[in-house]
Amino acid sequence: MRTYEELSKAELLDLKSDLEARFNAVKAKGLKLDMSRGKPSTEQLNLSMEMMDVLNSSTDLICREGIDCRNYGVLDGIGEAKQLLADMMEVPKDNIIIFGNSSLNIMFDTIARSMTHGVLGSTPWCRLDKVKFLCPVPGYDRHFAITEYFGIEMVNVPMTPTGPDMDIVEELVNSDPSVKGIWCVPKYSNPQGITYSDETVHRFARLRPAAEDFRIYWDNAYGVHHLYDDKQDYLIEILMECKKEGRPDMVYKFSSTSKISFPGSGIGAIAASDANLAEIRKQLKIQTIGHDKLNQLRHARYFKDIHGMVQHMRRHADILRPKFDAVLSTLDRELGGLGIGSWIAPRGGYFISFDAMEGCAKKIVARAKEAGLIMTDAGATFPYGNDPKDSNIRIAPSYPTIEELKIATEIFVLSVKLVTIEKLLEK
Amino acid sequence: MRTYEELSKAELLDLKSDLEARFNAVKAKGLKLDMSRGKPSTEQLNLSMEMMDVLNSSTDLICREGIDCRNYGVLDGIGEAKQLLADMMEVPKDNIIIFGNSSLNIMFDTIARSMTHGVLGSTPWCRLDKVKFLCPVPGYDRHFAITEYFGIEMVNVPMTPTGPDMDIVEELVNSDPSVKGIWCVPKYSNPQGITYSDETVHRFARLRPAAEDFRIYWDNAYGVHHLYDDKQDYLIEILMECKKEGRPDMVYKFSSTSKISFPGSGIGAIAASDANLAEIRKQLKIQTIGHDKLNQLRHARYFKDIHGMVQHMRRHADILRPKFDAVLSTLDRELGGLGIGSWIAPRGGYFISFDAMEGCAKKIVARAKEAGLIMTDAGATFPYGNDPKDSNIRIAPSYPTIEELKIATEIFVLSVKLVTIEKLLEK
Numbered sequence: 001m002r003t004y005e006e007l008s009k010a011e012l013l014d015l016k017s018d019l020e021a022r023f024n025a026v027k028a029k030g031l032k033l034d035m036s037r038g039k040p041s042t043e044q045l046n047l048s049m050e051m052m053d054v055l056n057s058s059t060d061l062i063c064r065e066g067i068d069c070r071n072y073g074v075l076d077g078i079g080e081a082k083q084l085l086a087d088m089m090e091v092p093k094d095n096i097i098i099f100g101n102s103s104l105n106i107m108f109d110t111i112a113r114s115m116t117h118g119v120l121g122s123t124p125w126c127r128l129d130k131v132k133f134l135c136p137v138p139g140y141d142r143h144f145a146i147t148e149y150f151g152i153e154m155v156n157v158p159m160t161p162t163g164p165d166m167d168i169v170e171e172l173v174n175s176d177p178s179v180k181g182i183w184c185v186p187k188y189s190n191p192q193g194i195t196y197s198d199e200t201v202h203r204f205a206r207l208r209p210a211a212e213d214f215r216i217y218w219d220n221a222y223g224v225h226h227l228y229d230d231k232q233d234y235l236i237e238i239l240m241e242c243k244k245e246g247r248p249d250m251v252y253k254f255s256s257t258s259k260i261s262f263p264g265s266g267i268g269a270i271a272a273s274d275a276n277l278a279e280i281r282k283q284l285k286i287q288t289i290g291h292d293k294l295n296q297l298r299h300a301r302y303f304k305d306i307h308g309m310v311q312h313m314r315r316h317a318d319i320l321r322p323k324f325d326a327v328l329s330t331l332d333r334e335l336g337g338l339g340i341g342s343w344i345a346p347r348g349g350y351f352i353s354f355d356a357m358e359g360c361a362k363k364i365v366a367r368a369k370e371a372g373l374i375m376t377d378a379g380a381t382f383p384y385g386n387d388p389k390d391s392n393i394r395i396a397p398s399y400p401t402i403e404e405l406k407i408a409t410e411i412f413v414l415s416v417k418l419v420t421i422e423k424l425l426e427k
Numbered sequence: 428m429r430t431y432e433e434l435s436k437a438e439l440l441d442l443k444s445d446l447e448a449r450f451n452a453v454k455a456k457g458l459k460l461d462m463s464r465g466k467p468s469t470e471q472l473n474l475s476m477e478m479m480d481v482l483n484s485s486t487d488l489i490c491r492e493g494i495d496c497r498n499y500g501v502l503d504g505i506g507e508a509k510q511l512l513a514d515m516m517e518v519p520k521d522n523i524i525i526f527g528n529s530s531l532n533i534m535f536d537t538i539a540r541s542m543t544h545g546v547l548g549s550t551p552w553c554r555l556d557k558v559k560f561l562c563p564v565p566g567y568d569r570h571f572a573i574t575e576y577f578g579i580e581m582v583n584v585p586m587t588p589t590g591p592d593m594d595i596v597e598e599l600v601n602s603d604p605s606v607k608g609i610w611c612v613p614k615y616s617n618p619q620g621i622t623y624s625d626e627t628v629h630r631f632a633r634l635r636p637a638a639e640d641f642r643i644y645w646d647n648a649y650g651v652h653h654l655y656d657d658k659q660d661y662l663i664e665i666l667m668e669c670k671k672e673g674r675p676d677m678v679y680k681f682s683s684t685s686k687i688s689f690p691g692s693g694i695g696a697i698a699a700s701d702a703n704l705a706e707i708r709k710q711l712k713i714q715t716i717g718h719d720k721l722n723q724l725r726h727a728r729y730f731k732d733i734h735g736m737v738q739h740m741r742r743h744a745d746i747l748r749p750k751f752d753a754v755l756s757t758l759d760r761e762l763g764g765l766g767i768g769s770w771i772a773p774r775g776g777y778f779i780s781f782d783a784m785e786g787c788a789k790k791i792v793a794r795a796k797e798a799g800l801i802m803t804d805a806g807a808t809f810p811y812g813n814d815p816k817d818s819n820i821r822i823a824p825s826y827p828t829i830e831e832l833k834i835a836t837e838i839f840v841l842s843v844k845l846v847t848i849e850k851l852l853e854k
Contacts, residue, residue: 013789037499045497056483057476070472074465074490095813100527108714116553116577125541126553142713149713150543258716260499265721286569286576287535292528292719296693323616396705 001363003339004420007146014207016421025369026407031372033408035327038190038350038397040259041314045314045413046259057293065302070357075284077279081267086345087306088224089255090237091271097280102293103256103268107217108146110252110270113283114180115150118211118277120249125152125180134172134182136164138353138381138392140190143183143219147383155382157182159189161344163196166203177210183215188234189220191353191394193346195233207250222349223255225319226311231347239271248273257299258307259350260316267291267299297308320350323397323405327352330409340420352395353381360419361390365410365417373408430766432846436498444632450841458687460835462754465617465777466826467686467743474742476686484720490727496720501704503704505779508694508723514733515651516682517664518698522694524707527718530695533574534644537679537697540710541607542577546640547676547706552579552607561609563591563685565780565808565819567617570610570646581810584609585739587614588624589773592631592697604637614662618808618821620773622660632668634677643669643678649776650682651740654748658774660673666698675700679787684726686777687736687743694726707807747777750824750832751790754779757836767847770822779822780808788817788847794842800835 007015055061061069063078071423076082077098086093097105116123125131132153133146139159147154155172156163159191163186172179184195195206204216220237226232242250249272256268270280303309328345331354336343343354356364361378368375376394379385397405434442477749482488488496490505503509504525513520526533545551552558559580562571566586574581582599584591587709590613599606611631616822623631631643653659667675676699688814697707730736755772758781762768768779783791788805803821806812822839824832 033721039499041494042498045495048497051489052482052484052486054481057479059479061479068472069470070475070691071469072466072685072690074691102715102717105715112543114538116539124553126551145713149710258499262721264497264498264501264717265719283576286572288529288532290529290691292692292722294689295722 001337004424005336005411009425012421012425015086016425019414019418019421023268025417026411026414027218028371028373031046031407031411033372033400033404033411034374035396035400035405035408035412036374036376037399038396040263041399043319044316045262047312048302051298054302054359055298061294061297063293065298067293067296069390070150072289074293075290076281077269077291077298078293078296079117080300083213084184084300084309085255085267085269086271089220089253089269089271090223091239091253093240095277096271097270097277097284098291098296099268099270101218101256101264101266101268101295103221103258104142106254106268106270106364107143111146111150111152113173114213117402119215119284122213123321127372128178130178132176132179134164134169134179135383136184136189136382138191138387138394139183140185140219141380143217147183155179156383159192159194161194163194163200166200167341170203170207173207173209173214175210179209180213181212181215182398184218186218186238187233188220188225188346188349190349190394191351192344193349193351193353194344195235195288196237201236201238201241203351204238205245205247207247209250218251218253220255220387224309225350226261226321226348227317227324228347229314229317233347239399243273248274252276259300260312260423261299265295267296274290285414290403320398323390324352326402326405327395327397327409330406334413337414341416350396350398352397354393354395355391356393356416357391357423358391358417361387361393361421364393364415367419368411371411371415374413375412384421428764432766433850436852439852443845443852444850446841446845450845453838453841454798456799458769458838460799460822460827460831460838461801462799462827462839463803463830464826464834465530465823467690468826469493470746471743471825472689472828475729476740478688478725481729482725488721488724490720494588494720498722500721500801502511502717503708504696504718504722505720506729507546507727510725511730511732512682512694512696513698515689516647516696516698517650518522518581518666518680519600522666522704523696524704524711525718526695526722527699528669528683528685528691529553530646530648530681530685531569531709533681533695533697534570534646538573538579539641540576544710546642548700549640555605559603559606561591561596561606562810563609563611565618565814565821567606567612567646568807570644571810574610576742582606583810584712586619588621589668590621590627593627597630597634600634600641606636607638608642611645611853612645612648613645613665614647614660615773615776617817618778618819619647619771620778620780622662622774623770624627625663628663628668630664632672633664634674636677640820641677644680645680647680647682648686651736652686652743652777653740653775654744655745655774656741660774666700670700676702678747679703688726688729692722694723716813748824749829750827751779753829753832754822754824754836757833759776759841762843768843777825778823781820781822781842782818783820784847784850785816785818787843787850788814790849791820791842791847794846795805795838797841798838800838802839811836830845
């Protein structure tokens with residue numbers, strides 16, 4: 001098989017007219033397909049329906065500590081919810097605080113607090129001329145949106161198959177006191193599905209930041225979100241690593257049950273050192289009357305313990321695996337060996353990341369849209385929506401049905417081929 | 428009957444020894460009583476138990492707009508929850524945003540946003556040398572805690588029987604551009620139970636603030652929290668008033684169902700002008716994946732509409748009324764005409780405010796504690812915990828049983844009498 005770059009102009013033109021015919025045929029169907037959102041499907045939501053029965057009017061709503069979960073009180077979470085999420089996040093129970101339904105909200109509030117109050121006594125960031133965050137790219141658009149909202153300058157750091165390029169991370173963090181943070185999705189990363197290697201985590205823990213208020217924003221959103229029983233990535237637990245290296249305060253770890261129970265009604269948590277948590281509690285007691293304890297109790301009683309959660313995640317995997325397979329097998333079959341795109345088959349998480357030929361991503365997404373397929377906006381995986389190579393496209397296979405995914409991926413590969421040929425013909 | 432100030436030293440000493448004997452007798456019982464927290468009782472929580480059955484595993488969890496409440500999506504609340512809370516807050520449905528379980532959290536976030544981003548284009552407050560808030564006193568300690576947390580200077584404004592002293596409010600707001608807000612609990616105020624008069628609300632709406640980013644923080648926490656069917660206070664709706672006066676953006680209104688359904692698991696909301704809400708949505712879409720829609724749906728289906736909620740509040744009133752009566756009748760009987768304290772019998776809300784002789788409040792609270800009765804800290808109803816007259820004490824009758832309240836109020840009046848006599852004897 002020859003790559004597209006090896007084809008003659010005539011061959012490309014032939015191929016193009018054939019592809020266009022196929023594309024127009026699909027387009028004529030007037031389909032509406034969406035591979036843009038990392039959103040669980042209805043079938044996945046149904047897995048947790050029994051959680052709706054766990055609490056009812058005849059249930060005891062007192063948690064193990066003897067607190068009536070209906071009333072005011074308890075700032076940082078009821079014990080059984082803390083235990084469940086601590087096990088999920090692989091940290092001691094005393095090192096987490098439970099929040100509301102959105103871990104994004106915890107991250108936002110963490111940065112908002114750093115802006116107005118600094119971090120453990122440091123100068124509030126709003127009084128500094130320049131605050132920078134490192135952003136491994138491609139990455140999660142909602143992380144970048146938070147730092148952009150607060151006027152924080154974002155610095156791209158390229159991802160490698162083992163995590164962010166640590167030479168660059170070390171150089172910037174250890175020398176530049178305006179670098180206050182780095183966004184990480186360390187396991188089954190969004191969008192590439194990469195898990196940081198042992199070496200990468202060790203190097204994170206051994207950072208010697210120029211800024212005392214530098215923190216690693218470790219968003220372990222997909223910690224238990226494996227696709228396979230037999231092929232699972234392993235990630236070293238970062239809190240303990242930082243502690244071992246004498247920097248216990250250097251990391252905030254975030255997670256939630258959004259893609260475990262219900263996306264809109266899960267529970268989120270932060271894990272951090274004692275000193276960091278003490279600072280957060282100081283804010284929390286001013287900010288809120290406490291988070292929803294009934295929902296915490298509902299989760300704790302439904303999952304019972306981490307084993308219950310692991311079992312539950314197997315059922316999610318059973319639904320997600322064939323969807324990932326549907327996309328990946330079409331990519332393999334249609335684009336393999338053509339030299340016009342690359343991707344990684346992830347072992348977990350919610351995304352497949354596709355790298356098109358440079359300068360093609362926006363056009364591919366636009367082309368797919370013509371045929372009724374919504375993809376995540378090209379560029380969204382980069383700070384300021386700006387992919388310098390215009391190459392990365394995020395594919396989210398979770399929400400559509402397998403049948404829809406098959407058609408959607410056909411449209412996608414047709415779009416990739418057409419746009420790439422047009423690009424090559426321009427040369 | 429003579430007042431204490433009319434008694435001779437000998438008479439005071441006699442009285443003192445009699446009261447001390449009674450106080451010591453109560454103290455010897457080793458009681459544990461608490462009138463410190465505006466916390467609904469278990470009996471009140473039980474009123475809403477059927478809400479736990481409204482959603483279960485066989486319920487349709489799709490809201491009227493056709494959205495699956497379990498999944499991601501919907502930033503500012505599902506339609507039926509908006510309608511319910513809009514009716515409760517007496518504003519159009521399009522002028523509210525539903526949040527999570529804590530309206531305090533909405534207030535905190537509103538001020539945090541003003542600090543980092545300003546208000547509708549104004550200079551972020553964190554860049555200003557001085558930001559001031561007016562605080563009608565006595566008032567709600569958690570309001571004052573928020574402004575203190577952000578380093579905002581708080582200026583006391585005395586409460587009158589018709590609301591804050593509007594001469595002072597007008598003078599400060601209309602002349603000082605560093606005055607950015609005023610905290611208000613306009614109906615059944617915390618702690619006095621005062622409802623702002625029509626004239627007061629009109630004067631609020633006619634403010635001409637020196638600061639374009641001045642806002643009235645209208646925390647209508649007790650809008651539907653009447654104690655009586657036949658004696659209810661009426662409060663003019665402030666959003667409409669400000670609109671009529673050409674200042675639609677001048678007010679943020681807050682409320683929640685915390686003291687209607689479950690304190691820890693209610694839903695909170697903000698009501699404001701289109702421009703204010705647009706600014707809030709701009710933040711919200713960065714901050715969160717959206718608030719808990721299942722809990723919104725649960726509330727909407729349980730109460731059905733505002734009539735259902737009004738009925739429900741009658742049942743709360745039936746529980747609370749005799750508790751207020753128990754406290755008030757003891758205050759009347761034991762302290763009436765003695766000239767050593769004053770209070771207002773409120774028609775709603777959660778508190779009775781007691782004003783002791785100047786310089787006595789701290790000692791009274793300490794004395795009560797000796798006999799096992801916890802009161803709200805003296806001073807808590809003032810910014811920085813500093814009651815310049817050391818006079819105000821907040822009484823919260825909701826949580827204890829009537830029997831407990833009777834004993835607690837006896838301890839309280841004994842403490843008031845003893846401390847006042849000691850004060851008079853010092854002269």
